[in-house]
Amino acid sequence: MALLAEHGDDAKLLAGGQSLVPLLALRLASPSVLIDLGSVPGLDYIRGDDGHLAIGAMTRERTVERSDLVKSSVPLLSEAMPLIGHLAIRNRGTLGGSTAHADPSAEIPAVAVALDAQVTATSSKRGERTIPASQFFQGFFTTALEPDEALTQVRFPVAGPGTGVAFEEATRRHGDFAMVAAAAAVRIDDGRIGDARIVTIGVSDVPVRCREAEQALIGVEPLASAFEEPSSLAASACDPPSDLHGTSAYRKHLIRVLVRRALEKSTRRPKEQT
Ligand SMILES: Cc1cc2nc3c(=O)[nH]c(=O)nc-3n(C[C@H](O)[C@H](O)[C@H](O)COP(=O)(O)OP(=O)(O)OC[C@H]3O[C@@H](n4cnc5c(N)ncnc54)[C@H](O)[C@@H]3O)c2cc1C
CATH class of the missing domain: 3.30.390.50 (CO dehydrogenase flavoprotein, C-terminal domain)
Structure with missing residues (x-):
């Protein structure tokens, strides 16, 4: 977060790299600083949290797909995961990366909006804030994240009976x-x-x-x-x-x-x- 605050728009966070690396290869993005979230501990988890399932930003798409807890608690997310790209992509791609990337055809944002999920954004200066998914996705590859904020967690409501x-x-x-x-x-x-x-x-x-x-x-x-x-x-x-x-x-x-x-x-x- 401190590096993001220091470099602002010149920096890009690197999660699974499945969208960012192709953009770099095609020179569609050319940040001067890459901040690798792969070496940041504590962002890879799936846990129950007060009627919600909280999923850390660096949780791999394949981990979400294979999780019994996700299947029983947020079945719509479980159902959507195998439809994302191919296995090799889901092995590297992350739930936070897909949400932050905000591709208009991506499955995870669709689930987040359908279920009124909550996105946690964190900055070194202002700490954490929660953004409802309905307000998070603002346009074509555009989200409510500020340049110094990282997405750190998404909370999905647990499905009720029936x-x-x-x-x-x-x-x-x-x-x-x-x-x-x-x-x-x-x-x-x-x-x-x-x-x-x-x-x-x-x-x-x-x-x-x-x-x-x-x-x-x-x-x-x-x-x-x-x-x-x-x-x-x-x-x-x-x-x-x-x-x-x-x-x-x-x-x-x-x-x-x-x-x-x-x-x-x-x-x-x-x-x-x-
Ligand atoms: C061939 C191919 C097919 C694909 N098919 C599909 C598909 O059918 N459906 C689908 O949904 N996706 C698909 N994807 C994309 C895939 O799901 C990506 O993994 C995902 O969109 C991005 O996740 P990532 O972890 O790889 O993020 P990265 O590529 O590392 O980052 C993507 C963007 O998000 C930003 N970012 C990453 N993490 C954070 C964070 N925690 N906070 C703030 N910003 C962050 C990065 O700076 C970058 O701008 C496909 C990809 C490929 C290569």
């Missing part, structure tokens, strides 16, 4: 970044939907929470026919870009299909668990 989750994505090849993905976490109370969280990625410069679609699901019986309208509302909630991977209209189509699939899968799961 919760079902699903993470559905469309990629050209396995391991590619998602063209579009949809994350859903629903809670079933007495056979009806009591809470729903839906987030899409690849459709804007930050993960998009589909609040109208969520509202339309409350109190509804989780039948396949009930998911058409919320899926269309999710597609209307954003204006995805066109690029060489697909047109805006195609992405909207993917949102409808993936949100519907995510809702079907997530609402089936609480039943499968009992």
